[in-house]
Amino acid sequence: MGFIAYLVLGLIAAVIAKMILPGRQGGGWIATLVVGVLGAIVGGWIGTTLFGVSVDSFFEISSWLCAIGGSIIVLIIWGLITRRKGVAERR
Template sequence: MGFIAFLLLGLIAGAIAKAILPGKQGGGWIATLLLGVVGALLGGWLGGLLFGVDINEFFSISTWLLAIGGSLIVLLIWGLITGRKSRS
């Protein structure tokens, strides 16, 4: 998969992950792009490690599911790291 296709996959996967998870996540489209790209990398790595599947083709359902799943994981971790802290 080419670099531009991978960025597009990351942007769309990050947007879908933000739409799936409840709550208000901060960040604009650049944060969504970074979240999605990191999530796609994580999803591809986990998919290869656990299931023997990799993200080679843009129009493959396994590629999209792994990218979205990875983006959900990254978004959950990001929410735990940057969670709102109470002020005393």
């Protein structure tokens, strides 16, 4: 998969992940793109390691599921980091 296709996959996966997760995730489209690309990397790594599938082709459902799942994981981790930071600043 090419670089531009990977960026588009990451952006769309992050938008879908933000719609799936409840709550308010901040950030504009650049932050969403970063979350999506990181999610695609994480999802591809987990998919390859655990299930033997990878993010190789733009039009395969396994690529999309790995990217969306990875984006959800990245959003959860980001939410935990920013929540702790906000609690520490309020004290």
